[in-house]
Amino acid sequence: MNYQIARNFVYRNARPLDIARWKFLFENGSQEDVLKALAEYQNEDGGFAHALEPDSWNPNSSPIQTWVATEIISEIKLKNKNHPIIQGILRYLGSGDNFDGHTWFNTITSNNDYPHAAWWDYQPTQSVPYNPTASLIGFLLTFTEVSDPLYSLACRLAKEAYLYFKQIFPTDSMSTATCFVNLYEYLKEAAIRDLIDMQEFCSLLQQQITYMIEYDTEKWKTEYICKQSQFIKTKSSEFYMMNKDICEFECEFISNNQNSDGTWNINWTWDRYPEEWHISKNWWKSDWIIKNIKFYQEFCSDSINIHE
Incomplete structure (x- = not known):
């Protein structure tokens, strides 16, 4: 593998965000530079948009775009709960926008008004209800305080999500399986072991991964x-x-x-x-x-x- 030509492509073609990610991961770049670039995709409501997920050019905040932001936050290992980007995401997820009380919507109506891949067409009925909800639940459990009502909401949602996962196991949805692996990793890292049966969860995920x-x-x-x-x-x-x-x-x-x-x-x-x-x-x-x-x-x- 030729790393130099890969580096050249990134420096010549990538978005500023991805150049900052490259520098952070491989060239001792700063976490703050990644966060500054990431903040350009965050709206005033705290959600993310603007093709952060490159298959959807919607400028309106959506759960799936916000999930992408949480993946980058995980990649750079940001732990500061008080960081403005983190607080914005919590504000968006707690607002009730694009949320039905149990899951955040996989697609939103305004997707159809902007260039996007066919799989981000708005569908009134969610076909993959826990993509990205399962992962967002883990994010909430990691970054909210135990005394915060949003933490209590996340606890309830985690139990609901796990029951759903067992009901549909094994799922044929790669994205849904990925989000449940994320939920498991968030729970393990935060040492939250009393919400669901973590041993059973791990065993099911091992089987799910082999299946997928x-x-x-x-x-x-x-x-x-x-x-x-x-x-x-x-x-x-x-x-x-x-x-x-x-x-x-x-x-x-x-x-x-x-x-x-x-x-x-x-x-x-x-x-x-x-x-x-x-x-x-x-x-x-x-x-x-x-x-x-x-x-x-x-x-x-x-x-x-x-x-x-």
Whole structure:
């Protein structure tokens, strides 16, 4: 794998946010620079928008865009509950906007007014009700104070979410499974063990991950499939050892399938808005470069030198 051409692509094509992420992850860049770039996507209501999730260009705050912000916050390991970005997200999630009392909406009506991928079309009935709700619940439990009514709400929602997960287990939705893995990781990190049966949750997730992974690796090059990197981010993950061999294969896959411009193939497309998709696809390429090199750095045996 050629790190230098990957770096060149990011510096020449990525959004300022993703350049800041690259610097933070691989070049000793600052957390604050990532947060400054991330704040540009946050609206006054505390929610996120403006194509932070590159497949939706809606400028109105939505749960899914806000979830993307929480993923970046997790990536840079921000722990300060009083940070303005964190407080804004809590304000948005606690406002009741795009929330039915049990789940935050997967899509919102105004999505249809702006360029977006077909899967972000507004649907009156949610087909994947716990994407991103399960992950947002974990965020609330991590960043709200126990005395806050929002914490009590999150406790109730966590119990509801887990009951739902057991009812639909195993789910065929990769995004839903990802959000439940996130919920588990949030609960484990916050040492919250009295809301649900964590041992049972872990066991079910282990089975869910095995169920979701596409083991026909020939499909990895051309199809939108589920790889274990969707769920397993570090070797300390409880789901790593049972998937160690396929993680090692993904290292080989990353190394052997880099394009000449430093990118990896984006295996999906939009069926509308071709001009906007061309831009979003470039943003996704930079995001995938970052995610692939993060994975390689964590799981592959040879050391990484970004400046090679």
